[in-house]
Amino acid sequence: MATTKISGKELRQLGYPEGKVIGIAIKVLEGKYKGKSKKHKLELLGSVIKAPEYYLKHDSLAPIAKSLIIKTEHNETVELNKNRLDYHIYGAEGIEPGAINQMEIAMKLPVTKAGALMPDAHQGYGLPIGGVLATDNAVIPYAVGVDIGCRMCMTVYDIHPEFLEQNSEKLKKMLIDNTKFGNEVFKRPMDHEVLERNDFNEINILKSLKDRAYSQIGSSGGGNHFVEFGVGEITDADNEWQLPTGKYLAVLSHSGSRGLGANIARHYTKLAMDKCRLPKVAQHLAWLGLDTEDGIEYWNAMNLAGDYASACHHQIHDRLSASIGEKPLMMVENHHNFAWKELDRFDNEVIVHRKGATPAGKGVLGIIPGSMTSPGFIVRGKGLVDSLNSASHGAGRVMSRRKAKETLSKNEVDRHLKQAGIEVIGSGLDEAPMVYKNIYQVMAHQTKLVDVLGTFTPRIIRMCGDKRFGEVD
DNA sequence: ATGTGC
Numbered sequence: 001m002a003t004t005k006i007s008g009k010e011l012r013q014l015g016y017p018e019g020k021v022i023g024i025a026i027k028v029l030e031g032k033y034k035g036k037s038k039k040h041k042l043e044l045l046g047s048v049i050k051a052p053e054y055y056l057k058h059d060s061l062a063p064i065a066k067s068l069i070i071k072t073e074h075n076e077t078v079e080l081n082k083n084r085l086d087y088h089i090y091g092a093e094g095i096e097p098g099a100i101n102q103m104e105i106a107m108k109l110p111v112t113k114a115g116a117l118m119p120d121a122h123q124g125y126g127l128p129i130g131g132v133l134a135t136d137n138a139v140i141p142y143a144v145g146v147d148i149g150c151r152m153c154m155t156v157y158d159i160h161p162e163f164l165e166q167n168s169e170k171l172k173k174m175l176i177d178n179t180k181f182g183n184e185v186f187k188r189p190m191d192h193e194v195l196e197r198n199d200f201n202e203i204n205i206l207k208s209l210k211d212r213a214y215s216q217i218g219s220s221g222g223g224n225h226f227v228e229f230g231v232g233e234i235t236d237a238d239n240e241w242q243l244p245t246g247k248y249l250a251v252l253s254h255s256g257s258r259g260l261g262a263n264i265a266r267h268y269t270k271l272a273m274d275k276c277r278l279p280k281v282a283q284h285l286a287w288l289g290l291d292t293e294d295g296i297e298y299w300n301a302m303n304l305a306g307d308y309a310s311a312c313h314h315q316i317h318d319r320l321s322a323s324i325g326e327k328p329l330m331m332v333e334n335h336h337n338f339a340w341k342e343l344d345r346f347d348n349e350v351i352v353h354r355k356g357a358t359p360a361g362k363g364v365l366g367i368i369p370g371s372m373t374s375p376g377f378i379v380r381g382k383g384l385v386d387s388l389n390s391a392s393h394g395a396g397r398v399m400s401r402r403k404a405k406e407t408l409s410k411n412e413v414d415r416h417l418k419q420a421g422i423e424v425i426g427s428g429l430d431e432a433p434m435v436y437k438n439i440y441q442v443m444a445h446q447t448k449l450v451d452v453l454g455t456f457t458p459r460i461i462r463m464c465g466d467k468r469f470g471e472v473d
Numbered sequence: 474a475t476g477t478g479c
Binding site: 026183212223257263355471 | 476479
Protein backbone atom coordinates (compact mmCIF):
# COMPACT_ATOMS: atom_id res chain seq x y z
CA MET A 1 0.00 0.00 0.00
CA ALA A 2 1.35 3.44 -0.91
CA THR A 3 2.01 5.54 2.15
CA THR A 4 1.60 9.29 2.42
CA LYS A 5 4.09 9.37 5.29
CA ILE A 6 7.14 11.55 4.95
CA SER A 7 10.45 9.90 5.75
CA GLY A 8 13.63 11.42 7.13
CA LYS A 9 15.34 10.39 3.92
CA GLU A 10 12.95 12.47 1.81
CA LEU A 11 13.51 15.46 4.06
CA ARG A 12 17.25 15.14 3.62
CA GLN A 13 16.71 15.05 -0.14
CA LEU A 14 14.89 18.36 0.15
CA GLY A 15 17.96 19.75 1.89
CA TYR A 16 16.85 19.43 5.49
CA PRO A 17 19.90 19.30 7.75
CA GLU A 18 20.67 16.36 10.01
CA GLY A 19 19.35 16.83 13.54
CA LYS A 20 16.24 17.78 15.46
CA VAL A 21 14.51 19.59 12.60
CA ILE A 22 13.82 16.32 10.79
CA GLY A 23 11.99 14.93 13.79
CA ILE A 24 10.04 18.14 14.26
CA ALA A 25 9.04 18.26 10.61
CA ILE A 26 7.80 14.66 10.62
CA LYS A 27 5.82 15.28 13.78
CA VAL A 28 4.15 18.39 12.37
CA LEU A 29 3.36 16.85 9.00
CA GLU A 30 2.03 13.60 10.38
CA GLY A 31 0.01 15.51 12.97
CA LYS A 32 -1.51 18.58 11.38
CA TYR A 33 -1.34 17.39 7.78
CA LYS A 34 -2.12 13.72 8.34
CA GLY A 35 -4.05 12.28 5.41
CA LYS A 36 -2.89 14.91 2.92
CA SER A 37 -1.13 13.64 -0.16
CA LYS A 38 2.58 13.08 -0.09
CA LYS A 39 3.02 15.55 -2.93
CA HIS A 40 1.24 18.23 -0.93
CA LYS A 41 3.36 17.60 2.13
CA LEU A 42 6.59 17.66 0.18
CA GLU A 43 5.62 20.94 -1.48
CA LEU A 44 4.97 22.52 1.92
CA LEU A 45 8.27 21.27 3.28
CA GLY A 46 10.06 22.50 0.19
CA SER A 47 8.59 25.98 0.64
CA VAL A 48 9.56 26.11 4.30
CA ILE A 49 13.19 25.22 3.71
CA LYS A 50 13.46 27.74 0.85
CA ALA A 51 12.36 30.65 3.04
CA PRO A 52 11.89 29.65 6.68
CA GLU A 53 11.62 33.31 7.77
CA TYR A 54 8.22 33.58 6.05
CA TYR A 55 6.87 30.73 8.13
CA LEU A 56 7.96 31.90 11.58
CA LYS A 57 4.38 32.87 12.52
CA HIS A 58 2.60 30.16 10.55
CA ASP A 59 -0.03 28.34 12.61
CA SER A 60 1.30 24.87 11.95
CA LEU A 61 4.65 25.18 10.23
CA ALA A 62 6.34 27.67 12.59
CA PRO A 63 8.16 25.00 14.68
CA ILE A 64 9.88 23.71 11.54
CA ALA A 65 10.85 27.22 10.45
CA LYS A 66 12.18 28.11 13.89
CA SER A 67 14.23 24.97 14.11
CA LEU A 68 15.70 25.63 10.65
CA ILE A 69 16.68 29.16 11.58
CA ILE A 70 18.23 28.22 14.91
CA LYS A 71 20.17 25.60 13.01
CA THR A 72 21.68 28.21 10.72
CA GLU A 73 22.58 30.55 13.57
CA HIS A 74 24.43 27.81 15.38
CA ASN A 75 26.22 26.80 12.26
CA GLU A 76 29.76 27.33 13.49
CA THR A 77 31.61 25.19 11.05
CA VAL A 78 34.75 23.38 12.10
CA GLU A 79 37.16 23.56 9.20
CA LEU A 80 38.97 20.61 7.71
CA ASN A 81 42.74 20.75 7.40
CA LYS A 82 43.95 21.76 3.96
CA ASN A 83 46.23 18.77 3.60
CA ARG A 84 45.44 15.26 4.62
CA LEU A 85 47.73 13.10 6.72
CA ASP A 86 49.28 10.12 4.97
CA TYR A 87 47.93 6.68 5.65
CA HIS A 88 48.43 3.13 4.44
CA ILE A 89 45.98 1.34 2.17
CA TYR A 90 46.15 -2.45 2.04
CA GLY A 91 44.95 -3.93 -1.24
CA ALA A 92 44.16 -0.56 -2.85
CA GLU A 93 43.43 -2.08 -6.28
CA GLY A 94 40.40 -3.93 -4.91
CA ILE A 95 38.90 -0.97 -3.05
CA GLU A 96 36.16 1.23 -4.56
CA PRO A 97 37.09 4.93 -5.07
CA GLY A 98 34.22 6.08 -2.83
CA ALA A 99 35.77 4.35 0.17
CA ILE A 100 39.19 5.88 -0.49
CA ASN A 101 37.61 9.30 -0.91
CA GLN A 102 35.90 8.96 2.47
CA MET A 103 39.18 7.97 4.09
CA GLU A 104 40.95 10.99 2.56
CA ILE A 105 38.34 13.27 4.10
CA ALA A 106 38.73 11.60 7.50
CA MET A 107 42.49 12.20 7.27
CA LYS A 108 41.77 15.95 7.13
CA LEU A 109 39.89 16.20 10.41
CA PRO A 110 41.66 18.44 12.90
CA VAL A 111 41.41 15.69 15.54
CA THR A 112 42.90 12.97 13.30
CA LYS A 113 46.32 11.59 14.26
CA ALA A 114 46.62 8.57 11.97
CA GLY A 115 44.61 6.20 9.81
CA ALA A 116 44.67 3.04 7.72
CA LEU A 117 42.39 1.36 5.20
CA MET A 118 41.88 -2.41 5.23
CA PRO A 119 41.63 -4.57 2.08
CA ASP A 120 37.91 -5.31 2.54
CA ALA A 121 37.02 -1.59 2.60
CA HIS A 122 33.87 -0.21 1.01
CA GLN A 123 31.83 2.95 1.31
CA GLY A 124 29.83 3.64 4.47
CA TYR A 125 28.50 6.64 6.37
CA GLY A 126 31.33 8.98 7.35
CA LEU A 127 34.25 6.61 7.75
CA PRO A 128 34.29 3.74 5.21
CA ILE A 129 33.71 0.19 6.41
CA GLY A 130 37.24 -1.16 6.77
CA GLY A 131 38.50 2.24 7.92
CA VAL A 132 40.71 2.67 10.99
CA LEU A 133 41.10 6.14 12.45
CA ALA A 134 43.13 7.36 15.41
CA THR A 135 42.08 10.66 16.94
CA ASP A 136 43.25 12.89 19.75
CA ASN A 137 40.89 12.87 22.73
CA ALA A 138 37.78 12.69 20.55
CA VAL A 139 35.36 9.92 19.65
CA ILE A 140 33.41 9.83 16.38
CA PRO A 141 30.20 7.78 16.71
CA TYR A 142 30.02 7.16 12.95
CA ALA A 143 33.64 5.91 12.98
CA VAL A 144 32.53 3.18 15.38
CA GLY A 145 29.51 2.35 13.28
CA VAL A 146 25.83 1.89 13.94
CA ASP A 147 26.19 -1.66 15.21
CA ILE A 148 28.43 -0.93 18.19
CA GLY A 149 30.40 -3.98 19.26
CA CYS A 150 29.49 -6.03 16.21
CA ARG A 151 31.78 -9.00 16.65
CA MET A 152 32.82 -12.59 15.90
CA CYS A 153 32.95 -15.55 18.24
CA MET A 154 34.08 -19.08 17.50
CA THR A 155 34.13 -22.24 19.61
CA VAL A 156 35.79 -25.54 18.79
CA TYR A 157 34.64 -28.94 20.08
CA ASP A 158 36.42 -32.18 20.72
CA ILE A 159 34.21 -33.77 18.08
CA HIS A 160 35.24 -35.05 14.65
CA PRO A 161 33.74 -33.03 11.76
CA GLU A 162 32.14 -36.24 10.43
CA PHE A 163 29.54 -35.45 13.06
CA LEU A 164 28.31 -32.67 10.73
CA GLU A 165 27.39 -35.11 8.00
CA GLN A 166 25.95 -37.74 10.30
CA ASN A 167 23.79 -35.28 12.23
CA SER A 168 22.98 -32.48 9.83
CA GLU A 169 19.23 -32.57 10.52
CA LYS A 170 19.83 -32.59 14.27
CA LEU A 171 22.25 -29.68 14.01
CA LYS A 172 19.82 -27.70 11.86
CA LYS A 173 17.17 -28.13 14.51
CA MET A 174 19.71 -27.09 17.15
CA LEU A 175 20.26 -23.81 15.29
CA ILE A 176 16.54 -23.23 14.93
CA ASP A 177 15.90 -23.91 18.62
CA ASN A 178 18.86 -22.01 20.03
CA THR A 179 19.24 -18.90 17.87
CA LYS A 180 16.85 -16.03 17.14
CA PHE A 181 16.93 -13.82 14.07
CA GLY A 182 14.98 -10.79 12.85
CA ASN A 183 12.60 -9.54 15.50
CA GLU A 184 12.24 -12.96 17.11
CA VAL A 185 13.49 -13.18 20.69
CA PHE A 186 13.67 -15.95 23.27
CA LYS A 187 10.51 -16.50 25.30
CA ARG A 188 12.68 -16.88 28.34
CA PRO A 189 15.83 -14.79 27.84
CA MET A 190 18.83 -15.84 29.91
CA ASP A 191 20.02 -13.46 32.59
CA HIS A 192 23.43 -11.82 32.35
CA GLU A 193 25.44 -9.56 34.62
CA VAL A 194 25.73 -6.94 31.87
CA LEU A 195 22.02 -6.24 32.38
CA GLU A 196 22.74 -5.27 36.01
CA ARG A 197 25.21 -2.55 35.05
CA ASN A 198 24.73 0.84 36.68
CA ASP A 199 25.02 2.61 33.32
CA PHE A 200 21.41 1.60 32.72
CA ASN A 201 20.39 3.87 35.62
CA GLU A 202 23.05 6.54 35.28
CA ILE A 203 22.82 7.38 31.57
CA ASN A 204 19.50 8.86 30.52
CA ILE A 205 19.18 7.28 27.09
CA LEU A 206 19.95 3.85 28.52
CA LYS A 207 17.02 3.91 30.95
CA SER A 208 14.60 3.61 28.06
CA LEU A 209 16.65 0.90 26.35
CA LYS A 210 17.00 -1.52 29.24
CA ASP A 211 13.76 -3.44 28.72
CA ARG A 212 14.50 -4.21 25.10
CA ALA A 213 18.10 -5.09 25.92
CA TYR A 214 16.72 -7.59 28.41
CA SER A 215 14.34 -9.15 25.89
CA GLN A 216 16.82 -9.21 22.99
CA ILE A 217 19.80 -10.69 24.82
CA GLY A 218 21.13 -13.83 23.15
CA SER A 219 19.51 -12.98 19.80
CA SER A 220 21.33 -12.37 16.52
CA GLY A 221 19.39 -9.74 14.52
CA GLY A 222 19.53 -9.46 10.74
CA GLY A 223 21.63 -8.33 7.79
CA ASN A 224 24.95 -10.16 7.56
CA HIS A 225 24.64 -11.73 11.01
CA PHE A 226 24.80 -15.50 11.29
CA VAL A 227 25.31 -18.52 13.50
CA GLU A 228 26.80 -21.55 11.81
CA PHE A 229 28.19 -25.03 12.33
CA GLY A 230 31.24 -25.90 10.32
CA VAL A 231 34.69 -27.39 10.24
CA GLY A 232 37.28 -25.66 12.37
CA GLU A 233 40.80 -26.52 11.32
CA ILE A 234 43.80 -25.70 13.47
CA THR A 235 46.86 -25.41 11.23
CA ASP A 236 49.39 -23.81 13.60
CA ALA A 237 50.88 -26.41 15.96
CA ASP A 238 52.05 -23.58 18.20
CA ASN A 239 48.50 -22.33 18.84
CA GLU A 240 47.46 -20.58 22.07
CA TRP A 241 45.18 -23.44 23.18
CA GLN A 242 47.72 -26.19 22.64
CA LEU A 243 45.24 -27.98 20.40
CA PRO A 244 46.60 -30.67 18.11
CA THR A 245 46.47 -29.55 14.49
CA GLY A 246 43.53 -31.01 12.62
CA LYS A 247 39.83 -30.68 12.03
CA TYR A 248 37.11 -30.18 14.62
CA LEU A 249 33.41 -29.49 14.84
CA ALA A 250 33.13 -25.72 15.37
CA VAL A 251 30.57 -22.96 15.81
CA LEU A 252 30.99 -19.45 14.42
CA SER A 253 28.73 -16.50 15.23
CA HIS A 254 28.57 -12.94 13.90
CA SER A 255 26.31 -10.33 15.50
CA GLY A 256 26.25 -7.13 17.49
CA SER A 257 24.45 -5.14 20.14
CA ARG A 258 20.92 -5.22 18.65
CA GLY A 259 18.55 -2.36 19.47
CA LEU A 260 20.68 -1.23 22.40
CA GLY A 261 23.72 -0.30 20.32
CA ALA A 262 21.65 0.97 17.39
CA ASN A 263 19.85 3.45 19.62
CA ILE A 264 23.02 4.53 21.42
CA ALA A 265 24.64 5.11 18.03
CA ARG A 266 21.66 7.05 16.74
CA HIS A 267 21.41 9.25 19.83
CA TYR A 268 25.07 10.22 20.06
CA THR A 269 25.57 10.58 16.31
CA LYS A 270 22.81 13.17 16.28
CA LEU A 271 24.26 14.87 19.32
CA ALA A 272 27.72 14.97 17.76
CA MET A 273 26.36 16.32 14.46
CA ASP A 274 24.43 19.00 16.35
CA LYS A 275 27.43 20.15 18.35
CA CYS A 276 30.25 19.60 15.90
CA ARG A 277 29.32 21.18 12.59
CA LEU A 278 31.63 20.11 9.84
CA PRO A 279 31.58 20.88 6.10
CA LYS A 280 28.96 18.80 4.32
CA VAL A 281 31.41 16.23 2.91
CA ALA A 282 32.56 15.46 6.44
CA GLN A 283 29.34 15.98 8.40
CA HIS A 284 29.02 12.35 9.45
CA LEU A 285 32.46 12.47 11.01
CA ALA A 286 31.27 14.77 13.81
CA TRP A 287 33.03 13.98 17.08
CA LEU A 288 32.45 14.30 20.79
CA GLY A 289 35.36 15.46 22.94
CA LEU A 290 36.36 12.92 25.57
CA ASP A 291 36.70 15.82 27.99
CA THR A 292 32.99 16.64 27.59
CA GLU A 293 30.05 15.12 29.42
CA ASP A 294 28.52 13.90 26.13
CA GLY A 295 31.77 12.30 25.03
CA ILE A 296 32.26 10.48 28.33
CA GLU A 297 28.64 9.35 28.25
CA TYR A 298 29.01 7.97 24.73
CA TRP A 299 32.22 6.23 25.73
CA ASN A 300 30.52 4.49 28.65
CA ALA A 301 27.41 3.63 26.62
CA MET A 302 29.58 2.30 23.78
CA ASN A 303 31.48 0.08 26.19
CA LEU A 304 28.21 -1.19 27.62
CA ALA A 305 26.94 -2.01 24.11
CA GLY A 306 30.23 -3.83 23.43
CA ASP A 307 29.87 -5.94 26.56
CA TYR A 308 26.23 -6.60 25.68
CA ALA A 309 27.19 -7.81 22.21
CA SER A 310 29.78 -10.08 23.78
CA ALA A 311 27.17 -11.42 26.22
CA CYS A 312 24.84 -12.21 23.30
CA HIS A 313 27.54 -14.31 21.63
CA HIS A 314 28.38 -16.11 24.86
CA GLN A 315 24.73 -17.03 25.34
CA ILE A 316 24.48 -18.27 21.75
CA HIS A 317 27.52 -20.51 22.28
CA ASP A 318 26.36 -21.56 25.77
CA ARG A 319 23.00 -22.68 24.42
CA LEU A 320 24.58 -24.64 21.58
CA SER A 321 27.18 -26.14 23.90
CA ALA A 322 24.41 -27.35 26.23
CA SER A 323 22.54 -28.75 23.28
CA ILE A 324 25.60 -30.59 21.95
CA GLY A 325 26.29 -31.80 25.47
CA GLU A 326 29.97 -30.86 25.50
CA LYS A 327 32.08 -27.95 26.65
CA PRO A 328 34.14 -26.30 23.91
CA LEU A 329 37.91 -26.79 23.83
CA MET A 330 38.48 -23.13 23.10
CA MET A 331 36.76 -19.85 22.31
CA VAL A 332 38.13 -16.98 20.23
CA GLU A 333 36.33 -13.67 19.77
CA ASN A 334 36.79 -10.04 18.77
CA HIS A 335 34.93 -6.77 18.25
CA HIS A 336 35.19 -5.24 14.79
CA ASN A 337 33.04 -2.11 15.24
CA PHE A 338 34.45 -0.28 18.23
CA ALA A 339 36.86 2.33 19.60
CA TRP A 340 39.74 1.77 22.02
CA LYS A 341 42.25 3.89 23.91
CA GLU A 342 45.63 2.80 22.55
CA LEU A 343 49.18 4.14 22.24
CA ASP A 344 50.36 5.47 18.88
CA ARG A 345 53.85 5.13 17.39
CA PHE A 346 55.04 7.99 19.61
CA ASP A 347 53.53 6.39 22.72
CA ASN A 348 50.82 9.01 22.95
CA GLU A 349 47.33 7.91 23.87
CA VAL A 350 44.95 8.02 20.91
CA ILE A 351 41.39 6.90 20.31
CA VAL A 352 41.53 4.14 17.70
CA HIS A 353 38.24 3.64 15.85
CA ARG A 354 37.85 0.38 13.97
CA LYS A 355 34.76 0.43 11.79
CA GLY A 356 34.76 -3.01 10.26
CA ALA A 357 38.34 -3.84 11.17
CA THR A 358 39.81 -6.60 13.34
CA PRO A 359 42.16 -5.63 16.18
CA ALA A 360 45.56 -7.06 15.26
CA GLY A 361 47.97 -5.88 17.93
CA LYS A 362 50.94 -8.18 18.49
CA GLY A 363 49.63 -11.54 19.69
CA VAL A 364 45.97 -10.43 19.61
CA LEU A 365 43.65 -13.17 18.35
CA GLY A 366 40.68 -12.64 16.06
CA ILE A 367 38.48 -14.14 13.37
CA ILE A 368 38.08 -12.90 9.81
CA PRO A 369 35.06 -14.55 8.19
CA GLY A 370 34.94 -15.29 4.45
CA SER A 371 31.53 -16.03 2.96
CA MET A 372 29.01 -18.87 3.01
CA THR A 373 31.12 -20.89 0.58
CA SER A 374 34.62 -19.78 1.55
CA PRO A 375 36.51 -20.17 4.80
CA GLY A 376 37.05 -17.70 7.57
CA PHE A 377 40.47 -17.38 9.23
CA ILE A 378 41.59 -17.54 12.85
CA VAL A 379 44.33 -14.92 13.02
CA ARG A 380 47.01 -13.64 15.37
CA GLY A 381 47.92 -9.97 15.02
CA LYS A 382 51.49 -8.95 14.20
CA GLY A 383 51.14 -5.46 15.65
CA LEU A 384 52.10 -3.57 12.50
CA VAL A 385 52.13 0.13 13.38
CA ASP A 386 51.26 1.26 9.84
CA SER A 387 48.00 -0.70 9.99
CA LEU A 388 47.24 0.80 13.40
CA ASN A 389 47.31 -2.76 14.75
CA SER A 390 44.41 -3.76 12.54
CA ALA A 391 43.31 -6.16 9.81
CA SER A 392 40.20 -6.62 7.67
CA HIS A 393 36.95 -7.77 9.28
CA GLY A 394 35.95 -10.05 6.45
CA ALA A 395 36.06 -10.33 2.69
CA GLY A 396 34.14 -7.09 2.10
CA ARG A 397 31.24 -6.58 -0.26
CA VAL A 398 31.69 -6.19 -4.00
CA MET A 399 27.97 -5.90 -4.70
CA SER A 400 25.40 -3.73 -2.94
CA ARG A 401 22.39 -5.37 -1.33
CA ARG A 402 20.13 -3.71 -3.86
CA LYS A 403 22.15 -4.85 -6.85
CA ALA A 404 22.31 -8.39 -5.47
CA LYS A 405 18.52 -8.54 -5.19
CA GLU A 406 18.12 -7.14 -8.69
CA THR A 407 20.70 -9.22 -10.53
CA LEU A 408 21.10 -12.57 -8.76
CA SER A 409 18.65 -15.38 -9.23
CA LYS A 410 17.56 -17.56 -6.34
CA ASN A 411 17.95 -20.71 -8.42
CA GLU A 412 21.49 -19.83 -9.36
CA VAL A 413 22.46 -19.05 -5.76
CA ASP A 414 20.75 -22.18 -4.44
CA ARG A 415 22.57 -24.30 -7.01
CA HIS A 416 25.87 -22.72 -6.07
CA LEU A 417 25.26 -23.40 -2.36
CA LYS A 418 24.19 -26.96 -3.05
CA GLN A 419 27.29 -27.60 -5.12
CA ALA A 420 29.40 -26.32 -2.25
CA GLY A 421 27.52 -28.63 0.13
CA ILE A 422 26.22 -25.78 2.25
CA GLU A 423 22.84 -25.82 3.96
CA VAL A 424 21.27 -22.46 4.73
CA ILE A 425 18.33 -21.61 6.96
CA GLY A 426 17.04 -18.12 6.19
CA SER A 427 19.27 -15.53 4.46
CA GLY A 428 18.64 -13.93 1.08
CA LEU A 429 20.25 -13.01 -2.20
CA ASP A 430 21.93 -9.96 -0.63
CA GLU A 431 24.12 -12.29 1.42
CA ALA A 432 24.91 -14.74 -1.38
CA PRO A 433 28.59 -15.75 -1.63
CA MET A 434 29.10 -13.78 -4.85
CA VAL A 435 28.38 -10.42 -3.20
CA TYR A 436 31.70 -10.76 -1.35
CA LYS A 437 35.29 -10.32 -2.46
CA ASN A 438 37.55 -13.33 -2.78
CA ILE A 439 38.72 -13.89 0.80
CA TYR A 440 42.01 -15.47 -0.35
CA GLN A 441 42.90 -12.27 -2.20
CA VAL A 442 41.91 -10.17 0.80
CA MET A 443 44.08 -12.33 3.09
CA ALA A 444 46.96 -12.05 0.64
CA HIS A 445 46.86 -8.27 1.09
CA GLN A 446 47.34 -8.57 4.83
CA THR A 447 50.08 -11.11 5.34
CA LYS A 448 52.08 -8.38 7.10
CA LEU A 449 49.20 -7.71 9.46
CA VAL A 450 48.24 -11.17 10.73
CA ASP A 451 49.41 -14.77 10.98
CA VAL A 452 46.88 -17.50 10.26
CA LEU A 453 46.39 -20.15 12.94
CA GLY A 454 43.50 -21.96 11.38
CA THR A 455 40.30 -21.76 9.38
CA PHE A 456 36.57 -22.17 9.73
CA THR A 457 34.62 -23.65 6.82
CA PRO A 458 30.84 -23.16 7.05
CA ARG A 459 28.56 -26.17 6.61
CA ILE A 460 25.14 -25.39 8.20
CA ILE A 461 24.25 -21.72 8.32
CA ARG A 462 21.44 -19.79 9.92
CA MET A 463 20.70 -16.18 9.00
CA CYS A 464 17.71 -13.84 8.98
CA GLY A 465 15.16 -14.37 6.21
CA ASP A 466 15.06 -11.53 3.70
CA LYS A 467 11.40 -11.42 2.69
CA ARG A 468 10.95 -8.35 4.80
CA PHE A 469 12.82 -7.11 7.83
CA GLY A 470 11.87 -9.15 10.84
CA GLU A 471 10.30 -12.01 8.97
CA VAL A 472 12.25 -15.13 9.73
CA ASP A 473 13.07 -17.94 7.32
C1' DA B 474 22.97 -2.39 11.76
C1' DT B 475 17.76 -0.94 13.53
C1' DG B 476 10.48 -2.44 15.43
C1' DT B 477 12.80 2.11 8.65
C1' DG B 478 11.84 6.42 13.42
C1' DC B 479 13.21 11.20 15.14
